[in-house]
Amino acid sequence: MTRQEYNITAYTENQVGLLNRIAILFSRRKINIESLNTSPSEIEGIHRFNMVVEETEEVVRKIARQMEKQVEVLKVYFNPNEDVIWQEMALYKVPTDVIAERAVVERLLREHGARVVVIRKDYTVFETTGHREETNKLLAVLHPYGLIEFVRSARIAIIKGSEGFHGKLREFERQEPSEEPSENEFLNRRDKVFTM
Template identity: 40%
Template sequence: MEKKTFTISVYSENNVGLLNRISGIFLKRHINIESLNVSESEIENVFRFVIVVHTTENWVKRIVGQLEKQIDVIRAFYHVDKETIYQESAIFKISSDLFFDEGQIETIIKDSNSSIVSVSRDFFVIAKTGRRSEIQELYDELQPFGIMQFVRSGRISVSKPQMKISSLLQEFQTITH
């Protein structure tokens, strides 16, 4: 079976130790987590883990089944990239000298639909939101000028197909209140 990129969404209560148990499920199967983001979901007191893996559909089905066996997990889903709308964010810290001495930097920022979010005497910070490939392209363009610091977020995503999780989560919220 062919390996593909899958986005796994895990809806859960926010309890200590769950992240450890979730990562253990991947560790036991020797599957690397390529991206991880955890945040509140659209339902109060319910959190959403967005996990990106590169594996086969057989393995992702097994993983989702194991995730749903965790006590704190309400529901887990997986999607391929064409079934989701997703973004990542990154920030780049660059020496301020370059902004004034290298006119090309300004063009790179404009052409990449990035923005300058902070400027100081010693450095400026560029923010970029987009697909991983777009962020990588900006990284590759800035690299020759010297990047002082760089950080990229995990994937955030929403599914294109309607997920039945909303009604399930509303029921969960009613039960917990």
């Protein structure tokens, strides 16, 4: 199996220590997390982790199963890059006098879709969004003009073919409970309902 980038999306409760336990799962397998973002999800009280790793599908499938064994983790999905819509944001700080004196820099910023966030006497901060290759191109362009500082955000991603976790959760809530459900019945039903 070949290694490729995978986006791992986990819906979780917002509990102290969960991030540490998830990170330990990756470090035990010697898997480097290339990007990590956590934020509230579309469901109140549920958080969404987005992690990017470069691994084989088999390894990613195993790590997703291990993550789902954590009590606070509700569901984990994993997708290759072509199955998600994703972006990263980057900030670039450059000397204001360079921008003012050189029209070529202003033109380059426009070509790369950069917008001004802050203008100060000594520096100007620009922002762009896009894929890593796009933000790296502008980084390379600005280096010769005295780039002062650069930072890039973690990846945020939405699964293309997904109805969202919210729909799956509603579907689960609508199901009638059996009179005396056993633990195994619940786990089987949960696995069936939460499969996308």
